[in-house]
Structures are given as C-alpha cells and as structure tokens.
Amino acid sequence: MIQEPLRIERALRKRIETGGKCLVPYITGGFDGYIEAIYAAAESGADAIEIGIPFSDPVMDGPTIQKANDIVLSKKVSPLDILQEIRGLDIEVPLAVMTYYNIVYRFGLERFANALYESGISGAILPDLPLNEAEHWITAASENGTETVLLAAPTTTDKRLENLCAQSKGFVYAVGLLGITGVRAELARSAVVIAGRCKSITDKPVLVGVGIGTPQQAREVSEVADGCIVGSAIVQKLLDNEGPESVGSFVADIRATLDES
Amino acid sequence: MAMTDPSSDGRFGDFGGMFVPETLIPACEALEEAFRTAWADISFREELNTLLADYAGRPSPLTQCERLSEELGYQVLLKREDLNHTGSHKINNVLGQALLAKKMGKSRLVAETGAGQHGVATATAAALFGMDCVVYMGEVDIERQALNVFRMRLLGAEVVSATSGSKTLKDAINEAMRDWVATVEDSHYCLGSVMGPHPYPWMVREFHRVIGLEAHEQCQKTLGRNPDVVTACVGGGSNALGIFSGFVDTEAELVGVEPAGGAAVFRGTPGVVHGSLSYLMQDEWGQVLEAESISAGLDYPGIGPEHAHLAHIGRARYEKVSDSEVIDAFQLLSRTEGIIPALEPAHALAWMSRAREELTGKTVLLNLSGRGDKDATQMMDLLG
C-alpha cells in the first residue's frame, strides 16, 4: 500500500511555485459540524487541512483547543470514529492528522498508519514525538507513504534543525513562539526568526504555526515563511457556535489577505 | 544489577524516553548534561550534603516500633522522612534540583503538586535561594490540602489552580509543562517525582538515593543485617525508589503500594504521557483515565518508568490498597507509635496490616515518606 507520494508537499509546492503563500487550517476532529467545516475550509482556499484527534492530556495546546478536545471526549468520540468519518470525505485538498503519540502508540503504529491510509489521510503531526523518539513511527508511516511533519522550535539548535528539516516530510512545521497553541495579540518576533532559520537550510515548504490567529499575522509571517497554520482562531469559531460557514469565510479572509501581498 | 543509570536514550529496560515537544528537547538535554556534570563533581555533592544536613535535618532517623510490631506480629522499622524540614521526603529532590537550577542560571522554579508537599518543598527552596516560584495544583487538591496552599503562599510562591480534566495531579503536570514550554529560557521545571522525560526519572531517583543509603547503614547498625521486606507508597514513585535503591542489591523483597483507584501496575498498560513510556491507566484508545484516591499525593494514573521496569523484571512487587484500609492504617500508626503519618505512606502501612500472615517472622522497613498534618482537616471530616 502506498499513496500517491508526497501529496502534501506537492500541494504546497504548487501554491509556492505560482507565487502564493500556503494556508493550513486546523479543525478539531469529532466536534459538531467539523466535517462541514473541513469542506468549507477546502473550498475557501486551504492548501492542506490539519484534523485534530483529541487526546486527554494535550500539553502543547492552549485553552481553546483543550476545550474543544474536552467537548469531543465527553461525547465518547473515539479516534477510530473520526478516521472512519473522514474516510467518507470527497475532497481534493490533502489532509493531515494532528494528535499526541499515545493515541498512535495505543492504536499500534502500523495499524494507525494503515488507518490513515485507508482514510485517505496523507500526513501526521505528533507534537510530543520529537525526532529522537520518532524512528519507529516514521518507519511505519513511510511504509504507505504517510508524510510525518516534524516540528522545529525557537529553542532548536542549529545542528538539530538541519537534521530535523532533512527528515521532515510534507513541510517543516516551524513553531512560532515559546509556548502553546492559542491566539496572541501580536505576531511574536520569534516566528519570523525561526521561519528564516528553516528557510536558510531547507528547500521544503516552511510553515509557521502556533500564535497565528489573524489574516494580518498570517501575511506578516508569510513574508519570510512559505505560509502558516491557523488553529485556535478557527476552533474558537466552532466553540462560539458560529458554524462551519464561519470557518469557510474566515479561511477565505486569510486567503484573500495572503493573495494581496 | 538493578537501578543503574538509564541508557543514553533515557530507558530503564523498555521504559522511559524523552517524549516532549521539540521546544523542550534542548532544555532536557541541557539538564541531563548539567546533572551528569554536577553529580560527578565533589563540590556540588558537598554543597548539597551540607544543605541536606544543616537545612533539611538529615540524616533522618530509623525508628524501631515496639507497639506497632506487637500489634502486627512482626518487626517493623520506620525510615523517618516525615521528620525532614517541610515534612516529607520531597525536600531531598527539591534541594538538589534548585541547586542545579541556580548553577544553570535559572531564576524561576515551576512545579506541580498533588498533596502540596512537593509544592511546599519547592516554594521553600525558592525562598532559600531567592528564586521566583509558581506551583500548579489541581482545583480539587487545592480544596483538600488548604493548609499546604497557605504554606506555599506564605513562602512567597504563586499557586495556580489547574482546572482542566480531573483537576488533580495529572492536570497540574499538564499545566506545569505548558508553563515550561513558554518559559524554558529562564525557568527550571522542578518535577516532583521519578517521572517525566529523561533525565528526570533518573535525576530525581539519584537525589532520593540518600534515603536508601542512610537506611541501609542504619539497618546494619540497628539490626546487624538487612530487613526482609522494604516497602513504600507509590504515586510517581520517588520515595519508593529512594529507599529501594539502598536494598535493591540485597535479598530484601521490595514492595511498592499504590491506591486501588490509581494502580498503574495493576490496571495499567504501557503508554506515553508526561514525557515517558510507562504503565498507565488508559482506555482502549489511549485516553488517560482519571485516578481516584483519598490521597492527593498518590492520585496519579501513571507510575515512574523505572518502577515499570522493576515490575517487568520482577525485582519489585506492587500491591494496591483501598481508601478504607488507608484510613485504618492512618489511625493505627497514630495510636500505637504516636506518629501521625501522611495518607500516602499510610498506604504502605495498610498493605503491611493486611499482609500480617505473610509477613509473620519477618522484619519490615517502611519508608514513612511524610507526616500527617496536611491531612488533618480531611481526616477530621471523615472521622468526625
């Protein structure tokens, strides 16, 4: 079993080659209306979509994503339920899951990789599985072409960064600040710095995530990065019951702002 | 030989590791390096030993229990960690980490706490060294350990309520890790047990090794031999590893005691949370379950990775006790020896009390990891 290779990377490159900036929205899987939100984001200019699989102890996540997680978990939605629902999607935009390693470990590495494949999911982002511990998962994932996106942080040393960029698939996820997910009033300077550091050593797409919550912040960081990931600001719309359409129009806003520059 | 250093990837057998966000990897690696250097440095050891002696009051005594031995029908010895400054074993680890943090140029200590003993110890060390201190504590625990919350604030620490999930120790750790992810440049995460990412399980055990070293020597003096059984309560497992380390290479049987509602070895399966691979209470999908225990300090669904290893290779054995057995043991020690124990070590005593028959004719060493003042209000409500 192997999927069309490098689906995420190719989709992002396509955007970059035409002079555009990439936009990857994050949507909490299992939340009311999330399937419609995925469609809405895809139709509004997302280049890839990250789907969160809730975990009981998400240490990289701030209050917004934690809250959405808790709501999904309280409804007893399982990771498999989410993967099976995604399986039915008719969507061109490539998908990645974002979850924590224990979900994968408990599922079984190969079984999880196969489940992703069967659901048509191209990538995996596991924020608590650093490169040092990732070998087994990367092996299992690459068996069927799943792209494991690695995270680079402001604290990452130059030597690690090189190794990390070399091994990341799909894109390099540059963590924009020292901290957890959540909307911030201003773009952290560290976002531009880490994007620049990654760009100088890799030709893979470099996207900044964590702390990007407005169209302006997206544009600002994309002056250096190839694009960004927007999570909490989108999930907040779902939490506020603004519905999947609001996710679509917000993604369209960011898309338009990115395209202006 | 058991209880040696972990492998270079932070493993005790199959367990352990460094499962943390990339942001924290450089900090964990720097901490490992700093600890390795300090631990091999005689002047660091001397500085720490002086603090342990002159500030914390070490060595802690070994008490032979006449009336309790009579009541249980076998010989009982207590290692008196309850007599340390701040009232528990936690100070051993905290003084070590705070000294190390100071040498690493950190100005702020972040900690989680369950019963509040580790939080109080950390707040104490922060006051001693003139460092800032923030302690995360589950909302439920803040209520049942009000005295310790007051002590921490009195010592100058900020106590922050963890309101997510089960609102107990597990969630306090999540919040402390989230804080550390944002403040890693000037803050040290002063983790309170033998868990978390490498090097914590190893480093915290080494800082508690003093319990086992002293107890071993004291047993030779008092008994002229080793005890037959060494027992301790296990939340994350730091006081247990501290005392086990002194006897792991003897014939003594090692018994860790968990609360029935947080029995990671009995009810757990291998899983990854809070930075390491160990036994964990989780559902079929890997969602971590909420522990439930009368004791805030043991209210944790996991266990330190080295305990998972010791259980796996059969060098230590793990038992579980119910809340009501603990309440009986709490009163038993108070009544027979004039020592009010913390609810945590009362777990180990509860097992000893239940296992009377098995233990007849043996000599049992119990690590009395803390004193019971903090539990007085809770027990007053229960016992009336």
Ligand SMILES: Cc1ncc(COP(=O)(O)O)c(C=O)c1O
């Ligand atoms: C007195 C006492 N003993 C034991 C524990 C549990 O910790 P550990 O299992 O790391 O020894 C605590 C934790 O708060 C405690 O206060």
